[in-house]
Amino acid sequence: MKVPKLMAYCLLATGALAFSGCSRNPVTGKKELVFMSPEKELATGQQAHPSIVATMGLYEDKNLQDFINVKGKAMGAISHLPNLSYQFHIVDSPVVNAFAVPGGYVYFTRGIMAHFNNEAEFAGVLGHEIGHITARHSARQQTKQGIGQLGVILGAVAFPQMAQGVQGLVGSILLSYSRAHETESDEIGVGYSSKIGYDAREMADFFGTLKKLSDESGHVIPTFQSTHPDPGDRQVKVKALATEYQQKMPGTYQVNRDEYLRRIDGIIYGEDPKQGFVENMVFYHPELKFQMPVPRDWGYENSPQQFQMAPKDGKAMMILTLAQGKTLEEAGQEVLKQFNLQALESQKTTINGNPALVMVSKQAPPQQQQGQPQQAQTPENTVQLATWLIQYGGLIYAVHGMTYQATFNTYASTFKGVAQGFRSLTDPEKLNRKPDRIQIKAVQRNGTLQAALQDYRMPANKMKELSVLNGMELNDQVTKGMLIKTLGK
Template identity: 55%
Template sequence: MKKFTISCFTTAILLLFNSCVKNPVTGKRDVILISEEQEVAMGQQADPAIVAQFGLYENPELQRFIEQKGQAMAAISHRSNLNYSFKIVDSPVINAFAVPGGYVYFTRGIMAHFNNEAQFAGVLGHEIGHITARHSAQQQSKTVLAQGGLILGSILAPQVAQQLGNAASQSLGLLFLKFGRDDERESDRLGVEYSSKIGYDAEEMADFFITLQRTQEQNGAAIPSFLSTHPNPEDRYETVNKLAFEWKQKLNLTRAQVDRNSYLQLIDGLVYGEDPKQGFVENNTFYHPELKFRFPIPQQWQHMNSPQQFQMVAPDGKAMMLLTLAPGESLEGAAQQLLKNYGLQPLESKSVTVNGLPALAIVADQQAQQGQQQQQPVRTLIYLIKYGGNIYAMIGVTSPTTFDSYAPTFASTMQNFAPLTEPDKLNRQPTRIKIETVKETANLRQIFQRYQVPQERMEELAILNGLFLDDPVEKGTMIKLLTKYNK
């Protein structure tokens, strides 16, 4: 036993020694258990799952913009050898994130909040910095990937969450890696360096951090990943400004680019907030105009929408429901495939109708996985509903001990799935950013009043413009408004 212990200890030391690799940014040796080839493979696996989860924003001009700027910045980075990919995903959440191997994603929500190209470039450099400094690889070496992601990761039955997330769950777990303050400071520094090297004024990056902080304080929105473990905002602002000044001097950057007007023109017409065509919630009802269906959401249940599925979670976290498409041409075939995919054993099954639509209602328990200990038993109520050429799976999940108390809630939602016929819901249009040019010098509040912006939305739009309501705005300045607030 003593020899065995010594042998294991020696092996561990050798493993750590062989895992010490030179950091391309710092030049120091870090303990990283993941090779560059593995990083690239992780990114290649995660990319389709991320795109499927969020969807790409359908705007070729914006997609070309982020790809061109991203490639220009990647070329001067510390890891220019990687094949980088840059995409804008169709999410209203204000965020930007990167996964190992050179994959960078910006949401349309964060694109809406930039007020010039320099702000965009600073955050782009920050995200590339996480890749070049191998922050994700370091975190992967320290911890196991989060399983399930989003709301699925917090429900009572993690094993079902993992199965419902399928193979994508591990890939999406890359989005939930937390970087420490030192990593964030280093990425800030790299964001300043990279954006300065391609000619942008990195001081604008510091201003954008203030915009994000104001947004979070105003509505309690989730803090973007690059702010989640951030140092003190005031310290960060001063540090970024100081670094930006130093890089301007080092590069003799006397005319650093800001490019406000060109950026604002680029995002003119950008969808702002939720896009109704992807489905929207109103008065505790989920409506999907494109697929033309609706169903009620239980009172006080949290919910999250994505292109793949609509998720709902009970206030106590002990039950969840989701709606997703089920593969198969018949209800029976879809049922067999779904039960097999999720490892469920049917207890009851019967044919029913849901508002005139053919359906199957199934009660099923999760089967224990071979070689694994099932820590918590799971019981589900499943309605498979055939409508509009699709088969929809509505799945309610809880434990057998609480199933009877949640079953009526599950059934009420599922039995009230119905075709959507109301014209005002079917024809609901998204709110879009509209760029206007100020005709007379005034403060921002006065300008908003001229454009009939409601009082309760003025602070939101001031933050969107990176300004305060009492700030003077010169004649000829471009500002952001929202389409439904125009005259």
């Protein structure tokens, strides 16, 4: 989380959809009815890109950026839309993810770049994302959702996806691609990465890495519901697709492990402390000089503009971000207006010496569209929020706790405990914390991955994490001189 890119995590309204009628899909060759023209897709991407950059930030690494540009342009040239002006960017997020927006914009987080173990894994995911664009999944999904649904569609290879039940409360509407579209993009990714000379079986192995991350995702916001196929299932299917492709098209397919590892030597790994980090279930922000507790056994996700937390069953969520407005009262009105909420109660208070405003509100009934039946609001489908607006350091912070009305009382004390734990950060060790960086080292002797990591004095509590980072098991055999990932400052 950093100042002052607020709310709207890669989300923005795009205006009225253009009706383009029947058009031929570049990938399938079939005619289909779509409500978004190619020109509108391009305009959508052009409109979304500045917001994405402002919200997430770009990761500055010229050599790595040059690499993804070269590979991306090569793949774009053999894609089903070779004349599209593709753009490729690395965004400054530790989350393991890649996504695309209409019009040729493809993004990789530094988190996913750190987890790739060779160029072929990267190429497979690159092909998957370009596949979302060339197969016009955005236009097809917009058509399926209807003209009344507005929003930039992100095609993500990994996770997390925001909950449909609270989408309107975190900025705008995020439309996830369907499982069928994800599966189609996997198949396209196999073809595209193979055509530029990479072994697509490595793409399958990367889904194995995603499966391990998913199984141990205590640090990732759990989903209320997922539209993505299970990574383990995708690993099996992609492996079969890649094998079938190579049987039909025999040739030499590259992996380029060492070349890729050398490219990411020194990349920041995990949370960048200056943007905030969690330690012993406390969120610290050295740059903004505050700290706040994280509920026990809750998952969390930090992005440049907000910090999110949720229990593993996904039935509630908390968000810390910056509020708009010059006063607490203005900020409160902005929250109600921005998220279409009805205020139930409001009270001024102080939190650890900081002026604060506490509000309880609920989701307002949606506007009824002509010809559409009005869905009745019930405690089970109506979101209720507790919001603490805290004035600190010349800024106003918003701490939102949200769940459905039926379960609000269950989480109310947890919400309150987190908000009232917001306080100034004065610990010099936390204020001066440096980020972890990946350091590529050569194995010193034949043996297991665990032994090789121990030779470089990697801590015992990092061993499992490092095995996932290396795409291996701790008892896998390594040989002297082999390159592996370690962590350092």
